[in-house]
Amino acid sequence: MTDFEGLLRALASRGVSFIIVGGAAATAHGSARLTQDLDLVYRRDDENLARLADALHELGAHLRGVPPGLPFRPDAPTLRHGLNFTLATRLGDLDLFGEIAGGGGYQDLEPHCDRIVVFGIPCLCLGIDKLILVKMAAGRPKDLEAVAELQILREERERHRD
Amino acid sequence: MRKTHATTPQGLPSAEMQDRITALRGDVDRTLLAENLRRTVDERFRQLMELQRFADELKRAGRHASHDRF
Numbered sequence: 745m746t747d748f749e750g751l752l753r754a755l756a757s758r759g760v761s762f763i764i765v766g767g768a769a770a771t772a773h774g775s776a777r778l779t780q781d782l783d784l785v786y787r788r789d790d791e792n793l794a795r796l797a798d799a800l801h802e803l804g805a806h807l808r809g810v811p812p813g814l815p816f817r818p819d820a821p822t823l824r825h826g827l828n829f830t831l832a833t834r835l836g837d838l839d840l841f842g843e844i845a846g847g848g849g850y851q852d853l854e855p856h857c858d859r860i861v862v863f864g865i866p867c868l869c870l871g872i873d874k875l876i877l878v879k880m881a882a883g884r885p886k887d888l889e890a891v892a893e894l895q896i897l898r899e900e901r902e903r904h905r906d
Numbered sequence: 907m908r909k910t911h912a913t914t915p916q917g918l919p920s921a922e923m924q925d926r927i928t929a930l931r932g933d934v935d936r937t938l939l940a941e942n943l944r945r946t947v948d949e950r951f952r953q954l955m956e957l958q959r960f961a962d963e964l965k966r967a968g969r970h971a972s973h974d975r976f
Binding site: 745746747748749768771772774775776778779780860861862863880883888889891892893895896897900901904 | 919923926927928930931933934935936938939940942943945947948950951954955957958959961962
């Protein structure tokens, strides 16, 4: 099980700048679909990479789905030289994206975010309109199922707003 | 007509993709969504973690069942 609260707290307490995307963002918007990991887009400036590296060290992060023993040091240079990381941590699975298809990087996505507070932690969460576009760009069958649900959620929210 | 792109350059769904999404909308449990929308964001995440726990338990039970059969 993924401890969403623990993961978000570990990152936020070190001042890491991130945006919640993917299934967790859909959950924040009211999705009932099961997602197993926390997907985040992180800001790629040097200061943020150093903070992120600290948090990953604390979380005991290692690469997920690779042969055991494959060396991986989640430090700032590694993060700078890579872009997207599929990780396992002691609090659950964490997927870090420097960029996402159909959305770009942190700076591109930031204007399309909602400011939410989850477990008392202020976070940026990708807004439902952009989340739908990003899911469409991914285009896998499971993404289209998510889009169908998100479209209905958006309609329901608009109906209650009127 | 054969369509080759899932989305338009503006990121909007192609007609083919929107047709597929429209078909999938029939499978969405709107009652469940209405319940979720009444919940706070914290409650939605707690509900998700409960669902994960349940899914893990089912997987474990499935593994035991197939092991017991043989």
